[in-house]
Amino acid sequence: MLSDRADVLAPPDDPKGSDEIPKVVPALPRDNHRALNLPWRTAFDWLRAGWSDLWTNPVPSMLYGFGVYALSALIVWALFLFNYEYALFPALAGFMVVGPIIANGLYEKSRMLEAGDRPTFLKMALVKPESGAQAWFMGVMLLGLLLLWLRAAVLIWALFFGINPFPGTDEIVPMLFTTPTGWALLLVGGSVGALFAAFSFAISVFGVPMLLTERTDALSALGISMATVWSNLSVMIAWGAIVLVLFAVSIATGFIGLIVIFPLLGHATWHAYRTLRPYNL
Helix, strand or coil: CHHHHHHHHHHCCCCCCCCCCCCCCCCCCCCCCCCCCCCCCCCHHHHHHHHHCCCCCCCHHHHHHHHHHHHHHHHHHHHCCCCCCCHHHHHHHHHHHHHHCCCCHHHHHHHHHHHCCCCCCCHHHHHCCCCHHHHHHHHHHHHHHHHHHHHHHHHHHHHCCCCCCCCCCCCEEHHHHHHHHHHHHHHHHHHHHHHHHHHHEEEEEEECHHHHHCCHHHHHHHHHHHHHHHHHHHHHHHHHHHHHHHHHHHHHHCHHHHHHHHHHHHHHHHHHHHHCCCCCC
């Protein structure tokens, strides 16, 4: 029995068998079809294309942006009204987590312009994703990620300042920027927030447009989105930096900048999606 087994394992040129370990042939390299090797400057091409979509029939986009501005202002007002101002900074950061799902109507306008249709605000607001309920499931996942981030922010605050009552925005802002404890909180909180933002960006930047245009499930969409981002890392880092800077400008203007900036980013994200996933409409 052993000799039979040796014959089976023996290389063709040695019929009697051999103690040599057969050579292992290395696997062929995989062709990563998602890696387009785009230069980082391509992110600005997406921004220019988004700007063009914004001002092509601009009224629906501006109405959309005004709605986002009004919603943001209402949330901030409610935080102060009900003494939840300690959640202000995490909520501002969390906006970037759920922003892609809110922008669904803007992706729809860019898609209609690409197809030669005339977009209206009603069509944008009542957009029906090709994936149906899976798009809502993606929204629930992003909302869950937002709630997880808000809880983490509260725990980080308690780690540095204990469970004492929040002193108020007028006191906490100087405390954050002028004390070692505040600096440590900004460092740790900013790092954790950046991880949440990076993860949500990776799963949603292409996952949400994919659910709008393709019949697929949410988990597949977020997986493909992450793979696409990772395969085109330099241009996606540049795009993420543009989003971050423009969002900071929106906050600096008291959210008024969102009226223009949010539609601009939504339309530009569509063009990023079409560039990196061009074979699906």
